[in-house]
Amino acid sequence: MASPAPIPTPTGSVAGPRARLTVPVLAYCGILMAVMQTVVVPLLPDLPRLTGASPGAVSWMVTASLLSGAVLTPVLGRAGDMYGKRRVLLLSFGLMAAGSVICALTSDIGVLIAARALQGAASCVVPLSISILRDELPPARRGSAVALMSSTVGIGAALGLPAAAVVVQYANWHVMFWVTAALGVTGLALIRWTVPESPVREPGGFDVTGALGLAAGLICLLLAVSQGGQWGWGSARVIGLLLGAAVVLGLWWRQQLRTARPLVDLRLVSRPRVGLSHVAALLTGFAFYANSLVTAQLVQTPEATGYGLGLSIVQTGLCLLPGGLTMLLFSPVSARMSEARGPRVTLALGAAVIASGYAVRIADSRELWMIMVGATVVATGTTLAYSALPALILRAVPAGQTASANGVNVLMRTIGQAVSSAAVAAVLVHHTSLVGGAPVPTLHGYLLTFGVAGAVALAACAVALTIPGDRKPEGTRRARGRTPSVNDEAMEGA
Template structure:
């Protein structure tokens, strides 16, 4: 049930992406305004994830998971009936609470599953993200062709309600609580810093990387990070425990997570573009959106199939070994994609190899984090790691936008093949750097719970 929630997260994230070119006409807005449907969801999710994670450690992970699913359901229902772009943006902000679902679910697994099942459970939940992203594109295409885009939001609302009912019935609450008072000041500081950073990254290409707005946002990010970091070191129960986060096993894993997110996301956003690009570009295959989405299904299937393999390898050799193997395979897949395969089958093969690497890496990352932090910090630590991966995917989207707009064919309608080669090569390099960081990561010291169990539903 917890792993199934990863599908909802992926669907919510990807449901509007294929329709962005159509939203300006459908909603009578400019393309730059329509792009906020992605940006608003990204920023809201990045801010809500650490907040929900800390509240989960304090008051119950299952309780906060239900809150997050409830916000997603309300936002989806609001999007289905939104008369214009204003209310639709509010809906996308509420849907951003989905970002906290993954970290809460993984942390809940650590608390309620037998030790021998934690690895396979976390691996399945991680792989559900990739599978959800793979099936989200063809689903979006079918719904957009056969009916209104509002059915996408209505469907997400129904799924959220069903998941709330099933989580209430099937998922027990964790007996671990950290207690204490919520760090509201830290939440505001961290939230503002993330808003500034993600706005600069996601809008840098549109606003200009050297524009006063982007430079001001980056400067504000630095100032807010330093001020908030100093405050977090002084408060008794901070939103983000920087002392725990600064442990080499945690810090290097989070840095590797940023690079892994970058390397993984390139395949998701670029492969579908290559499949749909006209044959005349020299690299495209001219497939419609639905068919292109079906070609990507092996990517999602590979991620689900490899989840059990990843768990077994992590159990035998440790998550660090699995993470190294995953980043190496991810690098190989991106190099294959950088060569711009000349057939759909070769492109499918290269993208599936990259997906296998992503499955191994994404399944091992949460296990590595949970081994390095106390049990009472798992939700907050996993939320921070989820944010690290999201920073990687956001950075990848920004780099891809910059490269594809810099290298365009005559007429400016489609990028040159060199743009895809550069983007995939950058993703491969990011995976290799992540491999080095993971290899340098020391084995964490054994940590135990820092909170007493409290009465709860079992």
């Protein structure tokens, strides 16, 4: 398939009644993608009974979307840079809606897992949308829009859990997937109606070998990380997968350096501004995800333990809701902070705020209001960090590679979340006590998890501070009468 001729200049052309809806429509799509990832969580305890499958098989309802999302995000990001971001965005959202319809029509665990893998394609929505916003919005609107788009991951996760819990508690579980299917079809219609196709393209052929190599390596890596607790970290399967991942990704790295038009420009990744931003994304993803995982388990722990609150899944979702609303409110604050001080400072501050939130969790995890305060502080720090990451990437890469570069950044967040899930499970499994004959994580186990996540957040802060300093904010240059160009942005990481 011949690649379209490149058009190197972003248009900044979003105008008119329909075009003004571009930002809220893309934000809606990002939130819905995150909701899709979390809707199965309230179902997991009941799915073995509902589907007749084992708990191990049911866990693949989460693993399948994680794996497909991690593999497809950089691949579809590169395809968007080459063939049109709006076109690929429609494809990924269509796959998500199709997966929801299939889940709504079946109770067969094999079909459900395959459908969830289809839904994972929507993970590329955020990097593609951020790239569209860079290409289409004028600089004055770009910062706040990108910050909001990046925050939709946390907003959707916080909104999706209580909404799904209500559906599961008061309706047939298939209704939940009919709802997400309807919302997905609505998103498709809104994208077609309001989102323009970006004229910025990256020339060259699609690196099929690189895509297959990256897919194989990531599947081996994430499969070992996500299933290590269940299969045993010393088992032959896990060790074999980790060794396979190391070999495949090593060969893939060599192939990418030798390819004229690689799937991932590793020379660009090797630039300190880009590479360190990816490391910070991995660490921030780890720190953020532990908050949701541990809070949900802690507040549902039986009251007989002396520290648990025994909340229902609906009440648990409501405990996380303030964090989602905070992310929505703080995204424009993050954008203004990045414009004034630079995204590097915002990223470092966000990571430090995450660490302070975990300090609150360690200080008191018995009172509900303190749990909610600590979780909300972590969410606030996540907003600052997640909003700053794409701003760093946009300033450091050429316009024609924004979708693929942000796709890699989102991939690093995903890997961080997968490692966080495995680490949390490992810590809590090794710190349990019997309550009513059943093993329950101890308070010490929860506090240790908070300590680990806080330490990782501090590491993210340290990495952020080593990123080369930002150039003058765009608004400063405009005040001097000069409009920033694509070449300015492309040379930023050089």
